[in-house]
Amino acid sequence: MIEVLRLDGKRVWINPHQIELIEMNPDVTLVMLSGKKIILRNSPEEIIDKIITYRKRIGAFKNED
Secondary structure (H helix, E strand, C coil): CEEEEECCCCEEEECHHHEEEEEECCCEEEEECCCCEEEECCCHHHHHHHHHHHHHHHCCCHHHC
16 A cells, blocks of 8 residues: 545555556546546655555565666
8 A cells, every 4th residue: 555645635545556547637636447536635756656665565576676
């Protein structure tokens, strides 16, 4: 799970493997595989860095180093 910050300031943890895409509308919006949308304060770069760190931590893909 990765921690993200909703637009209203609440911290939530999401499964990064369930993210379908990241949109800028102009706010950053995660579109999940379920179709649910989550609007965030985090930048897209910050989210991507968190996903990479998470995947390295769990050893999901050794060839991503």
